[in-house]
Amino acid sequence: MEEMAPAAVRDHSIVYAPRIQDLLSRGEKVFRIDAVTVGVSDCDLIAEIVAARPVLSTERSVFKPAAGADIHHDSATRTIRALGQDVMAGIRTPPPAARGLSGAWPYAATTYMRRWLFSSDPLPVSLLSKRGVTRSDTLSRIVDRAVTVWPGSDAEGRSTALAGRIRDASGIQERRQAIALYRRATATLCDGVAALAGNALWLMGPAREQEAARADLTAVLWETLRLLPPAWMLFRKGGDAYTGLHPEIRPEDRVALFPLLMHRHLDYWADPLDFRPERWAGVADPESTPAFMPFGFEGARCWAKHLVVPLAERLLTVAFDNRLVIRSPRQETHIPLRSLLSVRFDAEVGACPDRRTP
Secondary structure (H helix, E strand, C coil), X not given: CCECCCHHHCXXXXXXXXXXXXXXXXXXXXXXXXXXXXXXXXXXXXXXXXXXXXXXXXXXXXXXXXXXXXXXXXXXXXXXXXXXXXXXXXXXXXXXXXXXXXXXXXHHHHHHHHHHHHCCCCCXXXXXXXXXXXXXXXXXXXXXXXXXXXXXXXXXXXXXXXXXXXXXXXXXXXXXXXXXXXHHHHHHHHHHHHXXXXXXXXXXXXXXXXXXXXXXXXXXXXXXXXXXXXXXXXXXXXXXXXXXXXXXXXXXXEEEECHHHHCCCCCCCCCCCCCCHHHHCCCCCHHHCCCCCCCCCCCCCCCCHHHHHHHHHHHHHHHHHCCCEXXXXXXXXXXXXXXCXXXXXXXXXXXCXXXXXX
């Protein structure tokens, strides 16, 4: 089955993975997915589930246990601060050559963001976030061991603050955790920004080249986070805390929370399938909007949420300034079943906007 994009960009359609399409076709707000998993997209019930107990360390993404031990709160806080410093420093520097945005998205955009923000890191630290390394468990282990022994130096003061957390670790265990946090933090940020910007490009449609100069990119990104939120499903482990909230939930069940579905409910949104950035005009705090959960839920919200939208806006600005055009062979894109919801397409920088690939 194929779900069409909103009417304004109807010649840019989206084909979801079958399991995602099955979820989108469901009318219930609470439903059983399999023998041990219950799906929830009801706004009030999600609020009750979130409030029922604190999030567990194993339910977190970046700050789940690493190197055989929990990530302490102070270590997590220092990692967030270091990443924030690196992002602020990065966006003050000129972006890399825009030709790096040509190719298969979101991968081209992910590589571009890593080059923009973390290219100053010494070898072998810079290898920690290379896609060719992260896709191989064997290479990842080799690089991890190399960084544990010798994380490089910043004699010239050019490495990122996040890399400095590795270099300044006081022992092997602390360094191993710093390595894990570097890899997770850079991947979460760059992958998330690339997915959000790519989703926005697709939703804006073929006319975006002409309209980009007039578009409110911030509003475009908030509307993209509503229709195609990269963090589209969030898991909570089961337990007695949830059993009294709904008769469908049993102690042994996992609970899957679905922003992707909640953001499309007629109960909460006018014209929910339409891509309408103007709905965010004048909204001072979009995250306070009822039934809107673009960065996760209380206690486990994306720790980099304050960085994602500004970075995605910068990335889109670079793309538009350099006349990036989608060059997919068909006016449809596939969204595979992945933990991060992102469209797939080919793009070219410096292209003539009125030329289309047949």
